[in-house]
Amino acid sequence: MPKLYPFLLAGGEMGQLTRNFDWSTTVLGSPDEWPQSLRTTVSIILTSKFPMFLWWGPELIQFYNDAYRPSMGVGTNGKHPTALGQRGADCWPEIWPTIKPLIDQILAGGESTWSEDQLIPIYRNGRLEDVYWTFSYSPVSDDTGQPTGVLVTCTETTEKVINVRDLKESKEQLEFAIEAAELGTWDLNPLTNKFTANARLKDWFGVLPEEEVLLSRATEVIAEKDRQRVVKAIGEALDYASGGRYAIDYTIVNPLNRSERIVRAKGKAWFTDDKIAYRFNGTLQDITSERKAQEETVAAQQLADMAIKSAGIGLFRVDMVTGKIVCSPAYAAIITGDATKTGLSRQGFASYVHPDDLLLLEANNKAGGETGVFYYQLRVIWDDGSIHHITVMGGLVLDESGKPIAYSGTVRDITDQEKQRQTLQEAEERFAQAQHQSDTLFRNVTNSSPTGLWLADEAGLITYLNKTLVEWTGKALEDLMGRGWADAIIEQDRQRSIDTFATAVGARAHYEALFRLKRGDGSIVWCQAAGDPYYREDGSYAGYAGFCLDINELVAGREALEQSEAKFRALIEEAPIATCLFVGRDMKIEVANEIMIGYWGKDQTVLGLPLSEAVPELHGQPFLSILDEVFTTGKTHEAKATRAELKVDGALNTYYFDFTYKPLRNTAGEVYGIMDMAVDVTQQVRIQQQIEESEERYRVLSSELDEQVQERTRQLEDSIQDLKRSNDNLEKFAYIASHDLQEPLRKIQQFGDLLKTRYETPSGESSAYLERMQSAANRMSRLIRDLLSFSRISTQRDSSGVVSLSEVINSVLVDLDLRIQETGAVIVVEPLPVVSGDPLQLGQLFQNLLSNALKFRQAERTPRIELTVKRIAASDLPLLVxxxxxxxxxxxxxxxxxxxGFEQKYVDRIFQVFQRLHGKSEFEGTGIGLAICEKVVANHGGGITATSKPGQGATFSIYFPV
Known part of the structure; x- marks a missing residue:
């Protein structure tokens, strides 16, 4: 049975373990051999309800109480109970390099330390955990007065630090999401009609940031044409039967500059159990640019449709890989005679070509593949068996590497023109067969034709132009004969036209060319010229006969179409939101801007691919089936916050999008493509999910309060309770400090005075010991007084009074008058403002700052202290404040x-408790004064910092809220 010692009779598990421990196996030996100071300290630790821990002796043998035990961890996964009586180095190998210097500092006679929310990882519960502590290290002396032990008082604050950090991160994420989305936020109390808004919304409403937004102002800024509709929507949202949902687009007019802004309002009303709306809040999104882009897109599409209709042409695009043809109804009508025909391909097109023109088609395709330009004429046979002449114009579409991937262009039915050409040819044949008839008759026939007609001799020199063609040029007939016809062509096209005609004449082949002709009235028009060699009755070559058509309207229509298409593509590529165009039922990606491609996690290689192939992870998700339904029904599909699984940077992640699928129709009213517009709302959805989860967790607490307010209220109450417990512990500690610790000090000081009185002439060594003892007791007394001041300020936060800082400074200067006279200091004070606060705390703040300025002066310089004040905006606060x-x-x-002065790198350290930059022998003090200043400023809602350089003085800057 272990021997019972009076100082080990404390209750609790640690009292029992300490009594049963075989201390003879340690360097401390049996408890009856322990020094009295160790016995007293162990007794205090075991009876205290505050977490305490003790290292004692050179090997730093360990003691701790029940309150400290939970921080150790238990069993094989923790340090309890093996830590009792264990050497410190053996118990804490993972943090020993961190804490051993602090222990050595205390044992060497250094000041006690204090650290708040300090991260010190420890090994417990089977792993190395990040643990936060608020703790102090204090020396414990042996019976000879030498520091032999280190007393640790601490509280684990891990949960508090994590909660504060999580709350801060959640708040920052929400604020960032709102700011990134450039949203205006609003909140209405339907019971009081109180309306609040963020700074962005106030700016839209023409209200200054500090002004209050009245409900009347919120409705007055709505455009007159939309006001009644918005008021009705608000009324419906406040009706419980509607579910509280609110979503509407409308226009607001800034009353200051009359600028208009189209906004999208989204919100929700919240109801009590009695179905009465008690809160109505939401956001406004500026969609002015989006709406204007939509209007411009519609206008561009309408312009393109008008150009196509007026030109009478069909559009097509051929995929070089699949052979599929995407075309307009006009194309199908021109090729097949049926505008509803779909599913055409290159092979299907060839099946409609007249058998006699298949070799011509093959030759022109080959030539176009080499030059990149297609222009040819051929015949097609419609489904009804009729034969039609068409002109095909187009060009290759290349990918980024220059490889052809498609070719696109236009087709035009020129059957009527061809009939005219055939009519001319027939007329020429009749002319050849009846040369004996009058030349005047021939000229009358050709001159009556609305088509320009011409003849050339064997050398290619013009011998005849009909009246129509001569009138086009506005030149004299004799000026156009021979090669003079080329002078009517504009300079940029002239040589090419001459060379093309010369080549055809040399080969006696069909001639065809496009050029711009300068007419007599100065206008420039596009013309299409064509001709063929003709022969005499004996079969000998006689020259060329041809025609010239004014195709200016056709070219203008094609250019307008190209411009419209380019503008349409630019609108998509430069759209501020993700936008793309799918064409055909297989949803081939025709155009997509960088934002949309980025959402998919792809690059430009997806262009031209079907969506299911470009983004294969969409299989099994609803988007492909929705697109197919939109293509089939022609109905627009809109969805909000829809979940999507997309592979970005090689990883499959979850995202949420607001998106719209809008069908696009051709001139026949058929759906040929779908416009996809999407906005990534992942952050908003996740934040909303977090909010909804939080609301659900706390909904049961009170049906009368808003879920978010209730959650924050509970957190605040918990924080208040934690603060109260912390204050209670601090008050208990203050009580101990002011009574239990002060009483021994007073006795030491009294006994020292008695010794001095009894031995009026003590020996030199004895006198030195007495002086050192009295000096240490005085320092301890000052330290306890400063700690009491710090604890009172930490727990006293009443700052409801109005305080004149000028009066506070005057009172402080009266208290410091003697010190000011001794140092000869010059103090200059500007008129200071009135703030809300506690005059006693503010007095201590300025007394500490002025006392420090007088204490840390330069011996060879007269002290000069200046107090200045200015008002700054919150955005101008230093980053560290x-x-x-x-x-x-x-x-x-x-x-x-x-x-x-001091080194600027120590600016954070000087406001911590017990932190000193100078030795006690150089400047007296406890190292708590600036920590008190920081607490006072924090109690008054402000901040404090300092700037300095060694030898150049220091400036302490205090920031009080206005």
Missing amino acids: RPARLTASYYQIDVTDNGI
């Missing part, structure tokens, strides 16, 4: 001295 209360502006009060 985190005020406890956020306002639009702050008073900046600078306390500047010409003292010894």
Whole structure:
């Protein structure tokens, strides 16, 4: 049975373990051999309800109480109970390099330490955990007065630190999401009609940031044409039967500059159990650019449709890989005679070509593949058996590497023109067969034709132009004969036209060319010229006969179409939101901007691919079937916050999108493609999910309060309870410090005075010991007084009074008058503002700052201290200053001295408890004064920082909310 010692009779598990421990196996030996100071300290630890821990002796043998035990971890996964009586180095190998220097500092006679929310990872519960602590290290002396042990008082604050960090991150994420989305936010209390809004919304409403937004102002800015509709939508949202949902687009007019803005409002009303709306909040999104882009797209499409209709042409695009043809109804009508025909391919097109023109088709396709340009004429046989002449114009479409992937262009039915040409040819044949008839008759026939007609001799020199063609040029007939016809062609096209005609004449082949002709009235028109060699009755070559058509309207229509298509593509590529165009039932990606391609996690190689092939992870998700349904029904599909699984950067992730699938129709009213517009709302959805999860967790607490307010209220109450417990513990500690710790000090000081009185002439060594003892007791007494001041300020936060800082400074200067006279200091004070606060705390703040300025002065220089003040905006606060209360502006009060200064890198350290930059022998003090200043400023909703250089004085800047 272990021997019972009175100082080990404390209750609890640690009392029992300490009594049963075989201390003779340690360097401390049996408890009856322990020094009295160790016995007293162990007794205090075991009876205290506050977490305490003790290292004792050179090997730092360990003691701790029940309150400290949970921080150790239990069993094989923790340090309890093996830590009792264990050497410190053996118990804490994972943090020993961190804490051993602090222990050595205390044992070497250094000041006690204090750290708040300090991260010190420890090994417990089977792993190395990140643990936060608020703790102090204090020396414990043996019976000879030498520091032999280190007493640790601490509280684990891991949960508090994590909660504060999580709350801050959640708030920052929400604020970032709102700011990134450029949303205006609003909140209406339907019971009081109180309306609040963020700064962006106030700017839209023409209200200053600090002004209050009245409900009447919120409705007055709505455009007159939309006001009644918006009021009705709000009324429906506040009706419980509607579910509280609110979504509407309308226009607002800024009352200051009359600028208009189209906005998209989304919100929700919240109801009590009695179905009465008690809150109505939401967001406004500026969709002005989006709406204008939509209107421009519609206008561009209408313009393109008009150009196509007026030109009488069909559009097509041929995929070089699949052979599929995407075309307009006009194309199908021109090729097959049936505008409803679909599913055409290159092979299908060839099946409609007249058998006698298949070799011509093959030759022109080959030539077009080499030059990149297609232009030819051939005959097609319609489904009804009729034969028609067409002109095909187009060009190759290349990918980024220059490889042809498709070719696109236009077709035009020129059957009527061809009939005219055939009519001419027949006329020429009749002319050849009846040369004996009058030349006048021939000229009358040709001159009556609305088509320009011409003849050339064997050498290709013009011998005849009909009246129509001569009138086009506005030139004299004799000027056009021979090669003079080329002078009517504009210079850019002239040589090419001459060379083309010369080549055809040399080969006696069909001639065809496009060029721009300058007419007599100065206008420039596009013309299509064609001709063929003709022969005499004996079969000998006689020259060329041909015609010339004015195709200016056709070319203008094609250019307008190309411009419209380019503008349409530009609108998509430059759209501020993700936009793309799918064509055909297989949803081939025709155009997609960088935002949309980025959402897919792909690159430009997806263009031209079917969506299911370009983004294969969409299989099994609803989007492909929705697109097919839109293509089939022709009905627009809109969806909000729809979940999508997309592979981005090689990883499959979950995203949420607001998107619209809008069908596009051709001139026949058929759907040929789908416009996809999407907005990534992943962050908003996740934030909303977090909010909804939080609301659900706390909904049961009170049906009368809003879920979000209730959650924050509970967190605030928990924080208040934690603060109260912390204050209670701090008050208990203050009580111990002011009574239990002060009482031994008073006895030491009294006994020292008695010894001095009894031995009026003690020996030199004895006198030195007494002086050191009295000096240490006085320092301890000052330290306890400063700790009491720090604890009172930490727990006293009443700042409801109105305080004149000028009066506070005057009172402080009266208290410091003797010190000011001794140092000869010059103090200059500007008129200071009035703030809300506690005059006693503010007095201690400025007394500490002025006392420091007087204490840390340079011996060879007269101290000079200046107090200045200015008002700054919140955005101008230094980055290191985190005020406890956020306002639009702050008073900046600078306390500047010409003292010894300090290194700027120590600016964070000087506001911590027990942190000193100078030795006790050099400058007296406890290292708590600036920590008290920081607490006072925080209690008053402000912040404090300092700037300095060694030898150049220091400036302490205080920021009070206005």
